[in-house]
Amino acid sequence: MSHTDLDFVGEPFDALALTDPAPSGPHPVPAALNVSLAGPVSDAGTAGLRAVVRELRTTAARAHEQAIRAHAALQRKALLNGGTARIERAPVPVTSEARFKPLARTAVGALDATALAALAVGDIAGVFGTQYRQDGANPDIRTSGTLLTSVTGMSLHGGPYGRGRLAARAVGAIDRDVVVDAVVQAAEVFALYLGLHLCFADATLVRGIPWLPAEPVRVEFDQELSAEHKAVDLVVDVSAVDLVPRPFLRVDAELLVGGVAVGRVAGVTVAVCEKPGVSIGPEHGGKPARWLGRLGRFGDRAMLGEFHLAQLCRGDHGIALGPEFAHYSSIKSTRPPDRGLLLVDRIMDMTGERGILSRGSHRTEYDSPADSWYYEETANASMPNCVHMESSLQAALILGYFLGPTLSASDAAVSLRNLGGTATVLREVDLRDKTIVQDSDLLSTSPVPGATLQTFAYTACVDGEPFYSGETLFGYFSDAAMANQTxxxxxxxxxxxxxxxxxxxxxxxxxxxxxxxxxxxxxxxxxxxxxxxxxxxxxxxxxxxxxxxxxxxxxxxxxxxxxxxxxxxxxxxxxxxxxxxxxxxxxxxxxxxxxxxxxxxxxxxxxxxxxxxxxxxxxxxxxxxxxxxxxxxxxxxxxxxxxxxxxxxxxxxxxxxxxxxxxxxxxxxxxxxxx
Missing domain, CATH: 3.10.129.10 (Hotdog Thioesterase)
Structure with missing residues (x-):
């Protein structure tokens, strides 16, 4: 068996991202205050907020100790796991909830030579369909060649890892370098199939992830290939895919000749990266200087997309919301839920100005595919109640946080909590394969000692008709406030x-x-x-x-x-x-x-x-x-x-x-x- 190492491919970064404790560097100590999670939503005015404050001030320090114990448990878990980032050589198969959610979907499941040639010149929407349109953006997104003569199958959740599988054939003079290039092109095809390029307006496909340490590609052959091997079949399995730090996927491939395995290629990584100097997020104040490349489900230009919400969950908050938020990236701060529990996809537009907290509104979109984990696992005939609640509340909280209620004390750790609300289902509708459009309105922001309270109203629509509406109250709490709950x-x-x-x-x-x-x-x-x-x-x-x-x-x-x-x-x-x-x-x-x-x-x-x-x-x-x-x-x-x-x-x-x-x-x- 022979081996070849090629040092140009990056490795997806894990670093115990979901269990690693927040950095413990010094922060200004918030003023001590007896505060609890409290406040009826129905009294959104001054009298209601006074009642909230009275209830906030009645409490004592129980949850702080529990929070410390929880963090200590997570720290112990991180230490037991080594406390550092590790490269997984054998990725664990993904669960239904943790599956990567593609940015676009197509009925196309196979590609002939003509379609592959179209991808090589950048006609992505012409091959996969209208969900892949970008209004002329990304002129240089294309596959790197035509070593593949056909793609015989693509599956979003196939393969041993459940992250995706592609089967293809490469024909020509076969050697090690050509085989690796063919696997790279197969990975590029799958990256486009997932819509990873839709995150940016002016980007290219690259090998590796420039922001992360390079890892070698490993090539193994059970037998030497020769000129007699005119065709090699590739079975390409996605072992990792994410939008952070940049959209990327990593693949392993098995090589077959005449149906017999002859070798393997492991660790090929392809990423979508912006060109030097191209803006990929909002400017100071939260608004992008120019369109960032994402279209909504109905063809309107989105203000922020899936890439920015992924950054807000587990990446760079400066990219997500603007440079004022960059320092929140590695500390306890406001974040939406992550992965399969993130139930907002795009912020389409927004009215309001950062720092002016009295009013604001925005429109969001959430795509609800029929193969979503919650449809598979609920007892309901359609979307379960918890997803109705989570999707609507997440959209509202992102509006409030975007406007900057925490920026006046930006070095302090802050915990966001929902305090209550009222919601009504307006009509029975099956939400499978629908895009939910939500209009959220900030009704008030009220600073109180140790906390900031925000009230919202929201209405969710599908097919142009409302189906769910409500009001809710959120609070941003200092650590001192969180320490006092009764x-x-x-x-x-x-x-x-x-x-x-x-x-x-x-x-x-x-x-x-x-x-x-x-x-x-x-x-x-x-x-x-x-x-x-x-x-x-x-x-x-x-x-x-x-x-x-x-x-x-x-x-x-x-x-x-x-x-x-x-x-x-x-x-x-x-x-x-x-x-x-x-x-x-x-x-x-x-x-x-x-x-x-x-x-x-x-x-x-x-x-x-x-x-x-x-x-x-x-x-x-x-x-x-x-x-x-x-x-x-x-x-x-x-x-x-x-x-x-x-x-x-x-x-x-x-x-x-x-x-x-x-x-x-x-x-x-x-x-x-x-x-």
Whole structure:
């Protein structure tokens, strides 16, 4: 066996990005203040904010110690893993949630010589379709040659790593250099297929990633190739793909002659890099000097795109939002959730000026492909409630953060928390393969000691019609403020209804783990949305005498959600707490038999019923467990439908921190008349 090393290819950077603790350099110490996560959304005016401040000032220091323990656990994990970046020689197969989301999609799955020749002269949209258009931008994006004579298949999630696979044939005088060049061209084709070039307006495809240390390409042959080998088939598997620090993918390839493996090429990296001097992000003040190259789903020029949101999650905040934010890149600061939990794709336009925090608005887009992880794993007939909440709240918070509420004390570590809101589903719609367009409006910004509060209103549309709307309140909290939390009840321990009974009533248990273990079981959440193991039921119990649900769920500090929400600041998303309550109610509704007369039913979000949530704390990796309870308050039937409504609370150890009003689930037959 022979080996060849070629030193021109970069290596994707990991560096324990999701578990590495924030740098511990000195920061100005915020003024000490007793502050909690608080504030009703419905009182967006001065009186409501005064009430928020009063509630903020009632609290004591419990969560700070828990946050320190959580960070210490993550630091220990980083040290056990070596504490430094390591190159993965055998990448772990990606889960459905962590799959790379392409910037464009096409029905084209194979390419002939004519199509490959078109890619070599830069006609990307002519080959793959209109989603790849750029209005004349990127004149020099093209593949580097025509060593490939055909591409016989392309799969977004194929291959042993689940990151993509391409099968191609190369014909000609075959030697080591030519084989590597052919693999490079195959990687370039797949990069264009993913739409990586759509991040920039004036870029080129390059080998390696200039910002990262170079790693050699490894070539192995089981037999020497000769002039008799007129054709080599390539099976090219993507081992890494990301938008940070620049859009890139890394591939390994197997070489076959006559269906027999004759060699391998590993570590070929191709990146999309801007030309020298070309701007790729906003200027000071947040607005780009010129269009950055991304079009929205409907052909309008986007202000910022997927590349900038990826930078905001795990990269350079200066590239994402402008140079004023650059220093936030490596410290605990405001970030959206990452990877499959990032549910905003593009900022299309914005009104408002950075530093003026009284008003502002923007329009965002989010593409919701039918193969998204949450459609595969939800019990719902369409998008689960947590994704409705997350996508709408993320769009709103990005608007508020962009305008600069934290820049006046830019060296201080800040934690962003949602404090509450009310949202209403306006119409039932299947969101698979739809683009959600959201208009978000900043209603007010109110600095209070140790925190800044912002209220928003938002409306989400699909196919030009609204389907979801709401209001919400966010807070930016200093470390001193985060150290002082006493939950919903001013630090008092308020027991669950079940614990408060003199004689605890008998319960029956719905075993969700057992249901989930049955591959034929319907209407049960699985995988990344497996949030509950069991539900205890008191038939006829609860505050309304219609049924009481209780669940005690262990918190796994290694749970996937802590790596997504947020970097340097891991907490369970509030929407996932709400989703756990939804799952408890769904399981109860099925178990109760109330929908047994429905034909082939599915769960949907109830239309026309405002749902209100209130958060006064956070679930940390070290909290051990959470407890939830639901009081069923009504059950109503309509033709082909049954709806259950309840009030709910959630506890971390010793504190009630979530309160949910009019949370509802609905089971309906396909084609049933609207509620």
């Amino acid at each position: 939950g919903l009840d001013a630090g008092r321990h308020v027991p669950t209804w079940w614990d408060a009974q003199r004689s605890r009533p008998a319960t029956r248990t719905i075993d969700i783990v057992a249901r989930r273990a049955d591959p034929a079981a319907r209407l049960v959440s699985r995988g990344h949305l497996a949030l509950l193991d069991a539900v205890q039921v008191v038939d006829g119990g609860g505050e309304f005498g219609l049924g009481y649900l209780r669940a005690v769920q262990p918190i796994d500090p290694e749970h996937w959600v802590f790596t997504r929400h947020f970097r340097y600041d891991p907490v369970i998303p509030g929407s996932f707490g709400v989703e756990a309550v939804v799952h408890a109610m769904q399981e109860w509704l099925l178990d109760s038999g109330l929908g047994d007369d429905l034909r082939d039913p599915g769960f949907v979000l109830p239309v026309g019923l405002p749902f209100t949530w209130k958060y006064r704390g956070q679930f940390l990796p070290t909290d051990g467990q959470y407890v939830l309870e639901v009081h069923i308050k009504s059950v109503e039937h309509r033709p082909g439908r049954v709806r259950a409504v309840g009030d709910a609370s959630m506890w971390k150890p010793g504190l009630r921190i979530y309160e949910l009003t009019d949370i509802a689930v609905e089971l309906r037959e396909e084609g049933a008349r609207p509620w």
